[in-house]
Amino acid sequence: MQPMYLSSAISQFENEQPPGKFIGTSASMKRLYQSLRLIAGSDAPVFIMGESGTGKELCAEALHKCSARRQAPFVAVNCAAIPADLLETQLFGHLKGAFTGALCDQQGYAVAAHGGTLFLDEIGELGWEMQSKLLRFLQTGAVVPVGATSARSIDCRIICATNANPAELIEQGRFREDLYYRLHVIPVTLPPLRDRDRDVIDIAHALLVRFAEEERKAFQRLSPTAEQALLRYSWPGNVRELENVLRRAIVMHDGDTLTEAMLHLPVAMLKIQAVSRRNSTTSCPLWMVERDAIEQAISECGGNVPRAAALLEVAPSTLYRKRLGWK
Numbered sequence: 001m002q003p004m005y006l007s008s009a010i011s012q013f014e015n016e017q018p019p020g021k022f023i024g025t026s027a028s029m030k031r032l033y034q035s036l037r038l039i040a041g042s043d044a045p046v047f048i049m050g051e052s053g054t055g056k057e058l059c060a061e062a063l064h065k066c067s068a069r070r071q072a073p074f075v076a077v078n079c080a081a082i083p084a085d086l087l088e089t090q091l092f093g094h095l096k097g098a099f100t101g102a103l104c105d106q107q108g109y110a111v112a113a114h115g116g117t118l119f120l121d122e123i124g125e126l127g128w129e130m131q132s133k134l135l136r137f138l139q140t141g142a143v144v145p146v147g148a149t150s151a152r153s154i155d156c157r158i159i160c161a162t163n164a165n166p167a168e169l170i171e172q173g174r175f176r177e178d179l180y181y182r183l184h185v186i187p188v189t190l191p192p193l194r195d196r197d198r199d200v201i202d203i204a205h206a207l208l209v210r211f212a213e214e215e216r217k218a219f220q221r222l223s224p225t226a227e228q229a230l231l232r233y234s235w236p237g238n239v240r241e242l243e244n245v246l247r248r249a250i251v252m253h254d255g256d257t258l259t260e261a262m263l264h265l266p267v268a269m270l271k272i273q274a275v276s277r278r279n280s281t282t283s284c285p286l287w288m289v290e291r292d293a294i295e296q297a298i299s300e301c302g303g304n305v306p307r308a309a310a311l312l313e314v315a316p317s318t319l320y321r322k323r324l325g326w327k
């Protein structure tokens, strides 16, 4: 592998545009882009966390595109989508005759990613045995295809992602702690869509233009009340859900303006706005702001304190300690 050209990685971000295919300029996304700028120049493993549909794969792609490895392949593997008994040969390859049905040599995803980036999505779904094999690959930097006797060195950057809480998986004995520490070198957390201010509107506009063209419809804009509805909704399925809502609205309706009624957003999923409902001209003690933010995060995570701590980027012990202080 060539030495890492940090300056060339950074130049991808110099124009302050969101990296890769990201849309959104909210404060939380700007913080993310800033981290990605620093991370792209390194070869250290990245561990991406975030709710389903927040853009974890988009993030992995952006890191690859902004790295010195961008001319080499980006290989994405969904660990949950491949049956456990096929995963080893898919990941590490096999030789002809290694098992019934192995009619020719086949290189695995790891070899295909040589020189580039290997993205392991839904890493929490890997079986225990496969986790050991992945750990061995990370320790040795070499793969042994099924049926082979010698190893082949592979140079690829590892990025993995999960929407599960890794601490919980380890606690439940479903994920190896030693593998976790190998992978969890640089953590990246994607904020949920409901915490990205007006990004939802910018993304919706871009999707409206794209889907209207694909569906050969005349839609050109969102009505002001449709925009307000998008802002009020809590988006449990994040950007993927927004894509589905807009696609469905555009397919099922006609016109040039997409209205609130056409979106059919469930009223039961309105945002909990305890903090933002507070009269913003009335100051209050800082501890109350902090308390509200913490309680809101815990409530959004269905009472799961470690997950709320990950969202707030603090240790779970910090939340437990602070909550004891308020009681």
Ligand SMILES: Nc1ncnc2c1ncn2[C@@H]1O[C@H](COP(=O)(O)OP(=O)(O)OP(=O)(O)O)[C@@H](O)[C@H]1O
Binding pocket: 021, 022, 023, 024, 050, 051, 052, 053, 054, 055, 056, 057, 058, 059, 121, 162, 163, 203, 239, 240, 243
């Ligand atoms: N900030 C964004 N701007 C524009 N499109 C986005 C953004 N974030 C996500 N998307 C789009 O939303 C969809 C879901 O994104 P992606 O597959 O990266 O999410 P994910 O977090 O990996 O989901 P899962 O946890 O289900 O694997 C994709 O079509 C992606 O292009």
